Amino acid sequence: MTNKTRVAVLVSGFGSNLQAFIDGAQNSSLPIDIVGVISNVEGAFSLDRARNAGIPNQCIPHGQFPDREIFDQALLTQLDKWQPELVVLAGFMRILSSNFVDRFKNRLINIHPSLLPDYTGLNTHQRVIDAGEQWHGSSVHFVIPELDAGPVIVQGKLQVHNDDTAETLQQRIHIIEHQIYPLAIQWFAEDRLNVTKKGDVLLNNLKNTDQLITFNI
Numbered sequence: 001m002t003n004k005t006r007v008a009v010l011v012s013g014f015g016s017n018l019q020a021f022i023d024g025a026q027n028s029s030l031p032i033d034i035v036g037v038i039s040n041v042e043g044a045f046s047l048d049r050a051r052n053a054g055i056p057n058q059c060i061p062h063g064q065f066p067d068r069e070i071f072d073q074a075l076l077t078q079l080d081k082w083q084p085e086l087v088v089l090a091g092f093m094r095i096l097s098s099n100f101v102d103r104f105k106n107r108l109i110n111i112h113p114s115l116l117p118d119y120t121g122l123n124t125h126q127r128v129i130d131a132g133e134q135w136h137g138s139s140v141h142f143v144i145p146e147l148d149a150g151p152v153i154v155q156g157k158l159q160v161h162n163d164d165t166a167e168t169l170q171q172r173i174h175i176i177e178h179q180i181y182p183l184a185i186q187w188f189a190e191d192r193l194n195v196t197k198k199g200d201v202l203l204n205n206l207k208n209t210d211q212l213i214t215f216n217i
Contacts, residue, residue: 006086008087036079040061044059109184154180
């Protein structure tokens, strides 16, 4: 593939997933061009990662806007300048408006720390432990207006250990994220993803079993 997919990344914090994308773009394992990074938090280390990689970046603090729709319009104005083909949420701690989501239908992806559709929302690691679950994981999905309900692209799972805490689970889930999130972006860039009318993701030239990966970590 000669043409690289134009990707913009929205972030709020440390940016470890963003770093995985940057590394993949730099070593050519990901056929993408990261055209810009936006943070809604001033001083987020994610912006330092972008600057260090020479990637255009912008801080748009959400607190400067009176409501979500006006903030989202500011995001859209900046994204329109970069013209991304794919928008990736990487630890972006804001719920986006329906108008924003609809603008990037099937071109906006997020990662959630659970095996969706189970455990939507927050505090997933502790909730999994409290429920006595044997398995836990992470899911990359297309974003729709309903929270954590979009079509799942790929999932990674691991066994929950008897001595796991929310912190140890989070650490191991991060290892999974840094592998399955770049994989989902790669599949998008290679035009392997098809979303059916039923909301399922079908993979071109891949096995459906590739969408659930078990990690022994």
